[in-house]
Amino acid sequence: MNAPMSVDALRAELVRRQLLSPSAGKMPAVSHDRPWFISIVLGAAGWLAGVFALAFVALLLKPDTAGGIALAGVMLLLGAFFLYAVDRDSQFLDQFALALSIAGQFAVVWAADRATNSNTATAAWACILQVAVLIVMPNRLAKVLAAFFACCAWALLVRFGWWEAQDFNDQRQLMLGSALMGWFAVWVPIIIAVQILVSTESAWMSSALRSIARAALTGMLLSLSVATWISEPLGSLVFWEGQHQKDWMALWPLLGAISSLLAAVYAFRLGNWAFIGVASIGALLHVSQFYYLLGLSLLLKSCIMLGVGVIALIAATWLQRRGTEQEAAT
Amino acid sequence: MNRRELDAFVAHHNLSASTTDAVLDLAGARPMPAELGQFLVRVLQLAGVLSLAAGLVFFIAANWQYVGVTGRFALIQGVIVASVALALWKPAPHALGRYALLMAFIATGALLALFGQTYQTGADVYELFLTWSLLGLAFVVAGQWSVLSAAWLMVFNVALVLFFGWQARGGWAWAALSLLETSASLRLLVPAVLNLALWLLAEFGRRARWSALDQHWVSSLALVCAFGFMTSAGLVALEPHTMSGDDGMALLVVLALETGLVVYAMRLRNDVFPLALTAASLIVLSTFAFGAHTDFDIGTAFMLAVWLIVTSTVSGRVLMSLVRAWGNKEEVAI
Numbered sequence: 129m130n131a132p133m134s135v136d137a138l139r140a141e142l143v144r145r146q147l148l149s150p151s152a153g154k155m156p157a158v159s160h161d162r163p164w165f166i167s168i169v170l171g172a173a174g175w176l177a178g179v180f181a182l183a184f185v186a187l188l189l190k191p192d193t194a195g196g197i198a199l200a201g202v203m204l205l206l207g208a209f210f211l212y213a214v215d216r217d218s219q220f221l222d223q224f225a226l227a228l229s230i231a232g233q234f235a236v237v238w239a240a241d242r243a244t245n246s247n248t249a250t251a252a253w254a255c256i257l258q259v260a261v262l263i264v265m266p267n268r269l270a271k272v273l274a275a276f277f278a279c280c281a282w283a284l285l286v287r288f289g290w291w292e293a294q295d296f297n298d299q300r301q302l303m304l305g306s307a308l309m310g311w312f313a314v315w316v317p318i319i320i321a322v323q324i325l326v327s328t329e330s331a332w333m334s335s336a337l338r339s340i341a342r343a344a345l346t347g348m349l350l351s352l353s354v355a356t357w358i359s360e361p362l363g364s365l366v367f368w369e370g371q372h373q374k375d376w377m378a379l380w381p382l383l384g385a386i387s388s389l390l391a392a393v394y395a396f397r398l399g400n401w402a403f404i405g406v407a408s409i410g411a412l413l414h415v416s417q418f419y420y421l422l423g424l425s426l427l428l429k430s431c432i433m434l435g436v437g438v439i440a441l442i443a444a445t446w447l448q449r450r451g452t453e454q455e456a457a458t
Numbered sequence: 459m460n461r462r463e464l465d466a467f468v469a470h471h472n473l474s475a476s477t478t479d480a481v482l483d484l485a486g487a488r489p490m491p492a493e494l495g496q497f498l499v500r501v502l503q504l505a506g507v508l509s510l511a512a513g514l515v516f517f518i519a520a521n522w523q524y525v526g527v528t529g530r531f532a533l534i535q536g537v538i539v540a541s542v543a544l545a546l547w548k549p550a551p552h553a554l555g556r557y558a559l560l561m562a563f564i565a566t567g568a569l570l571a572l573f574g575q576t577y578q579t580g581a582d583v584y585e586l587f588l589t590w591s592l593l594g595l596a597f598v599v600a601g602q603w604s605v606l607s608a609a610w611l612m613v614f615n616v617a618l619v620l621f622f623g624w625q626a627r628g629g630w631a632w633a634a635l636s637l638l639e640t641s642a643s644l645r646l647l648v649p650a651v652l653n654l655a656l657w658l659l660a661e662f663g664r665r666a667r668w669s670a671l672d673q674h675w676v677s678s679l680a681l682v683c684a685f686g687f688m689t690s691a692g693l694v695a696l697e698p699h700t701m702s703g704d705d706g707m708a709l710l711v712v713l714a715l716e717t718g719l720v721v722y723a724m725r726l727r728n729d730v731f732p733l734a735l736t737a738a739s740l741i742v743l744s745t746f747a748f749g750a751h752t753d754f755d756i757g758t759a760f761m762l763a764v765w766l767i768v769t770s771t772v773s774g775r776v777l778m779s780l781v782r783a784w785g786n787k788e789e790v791a792i
Binding site: 139141142162166177180183187330334335338389392398400419427429436437438441443455 | 770
């Protein structure tokens with residue numbers, strides 16, 4: 129990495145290289161350079177406010193049909209959109225709009241569940257809704273949250289759709305191939321999308337798609353880090369139940385840990401150390417979920433972890449040697 | 459320049475894709491292939507060591523009948539001896555020494571678990587984690603590595619959660635604490651203060667350039683743990699129908715500690731993180747107090763939504779103004 133540069137130094141260097149006109153105006157200070165921990169405080173508070181806002185709307189209007197709930201949801205989403213649109217750096221309007229947006233999304237998903245009475249269809253509607261919010265909502269935090277929840281909904285859609293599970297704790301006896309194919313069907317498209325976005329960063333940065341692409345990339349990296357864990361929130365809490373069938377679905381958290389490490393590598397490519405921390409925590413959460421999840425014996429899990437460890441160390445040694453050889457050659 | 463500033467720069471000057479490429483290179487926003495390779499090697503090495511350690515822990519937990527007690531003890535002790543030998547051969551800060559000490563630290567926990575599993579010592583789980591953290595301290599000191607320090611901090615905090623959070627009744631620590639007849643909320647302040655002391659130590663160590671604490675995130679982790687316990691103490695104190703004089707005292711202490719941290723951060727003027735944690739803690743406590751002490755109806759739902767929006771807005775405005783005034787050199791925006 130080259131040494132970091134200030135905005136003025138970068139502008140001067142571009143002018144010197146004749147890549148920028150000397151008459152180009154100076155860039156005004158960026159107003160939203162919000163550190164990650166403030167984003168978390170605001171996002172979590174806005175999310176919880178959205179839940180209470182939905183409760184308020186539900187108690188006020190008492191909608192008892194899917195159409196009524198959907199209408200309330202759409203109105204809330206429209207309210208959020210207009211608040212974001214008229215917002216001129218007002219933190220209050222931002223937070224108010226986020227709460228309305230979350231409440232509206234909950235309401236639409238609730239309506240979809242009531243109308244279809246199917247987990248698969250509800251997950252599909254949630255996924256479509258989140259993609260729409262990602263594209264339409266004129267706010268960065270709302271877009272990032274939408275991209276993240278779209279990935280979660282996509283994971284649940286494949287899962288419920290493939291195995292027609294009625295809930296998270298349905299008894300299954302998945303074969304290894306089926307479990308692996310399911311995980312790859314969920315996450316390989318997302319990994320490919322992340323790879324494309326990272327490798328074509330300069331292309332979309334210079335286009336109008338930058339706000340959507342940046343938020344989508346952030347949300348997808350977040351989902352790669354923690355979404356396998358989040359998509360089965362209760363799975364690691366049922367270890368007291370007797371279940372003796374072999375279920376290779378228990379392998380998913382381990383694959384999730386690997387995807388977390390992949391997210392850490394992409395975060396490094398983007399120079400985002402906060403995300404490397406998130407991905408590391410995600411990897412540890414996935415391994416602890418792998419320990420508790422039923423379906424495979426601890427002995428088998430132990431052998432798998434030892435095998436993964438050996439492969440990782442061999443790969444590290446090989447990469448290190450290759451790097452040393454390349455360094456020597458140059 | 460972070461990605462947000464770069465996005466704004468490219469948008470402001472309406473740069474082409476090829477110029478944006480040059481901007482990303484000039485700003486040092488993309489790692490060189492060699493740097494990426496080094497990072498990948500470090501990730502794989504750490505993941506490999508942690509996977510092997512997890513495999514060992516899983517194996518002990520599996521309680522496999524075909525390996526006898528002696529064999530299990532020999533296995534773990536062999537791993538510890540081999541790890542320490544490696545660490546002595548290539549001492550920290552050499553990577554091999556550090557990874558070996560991390561393995562020895564985790565294997566120590568597995569050894570204690572096996573001891574409890576085999577001899578049914580009757581020890582509480584918190585005693586396992588507490589003993590683990592005490593024994594593992596030697597590896598942390600020898601390792602001089604932030605990852606090892608963070609691992610130790612997590613083990614120590616698990617012991618604190620198990621003891622103070624779940625109120626385990628047994629062992630020498632309980633015998634000592636039971637002499638003080640206090641409420642659960644006041645007890646939860648003990649681990650909070652311990653973590654605050656660790657945070658101060660980590661901050662001191664970072665300024666003194668101790669290798670074990672040279673990363674800012676280690677001290678931040680201790681601070682997060684401290685706030686976790688302080689907020690839990692406040693929540694327990696605010697539980698309706700059970701409030702006592704001790705709970706009132708616990709709330710006052712929580713507020714005093716958080717005020718002290720705010721004053722400390724405002725004096726140093728270099729880190730907004732403690733203030734963000736204070737804001738989050740106060741939002742949680744005030745929202746819980748409001749929600750738990752009123753009947754939930756349409757008015758409460760409305761007021762809670764408004765309260766959350768207003769408090770988070772005010773917090774966000776104040777914190778962002780401080781970020782701009784102090785500069786946020788240590789933090790990365792997302």
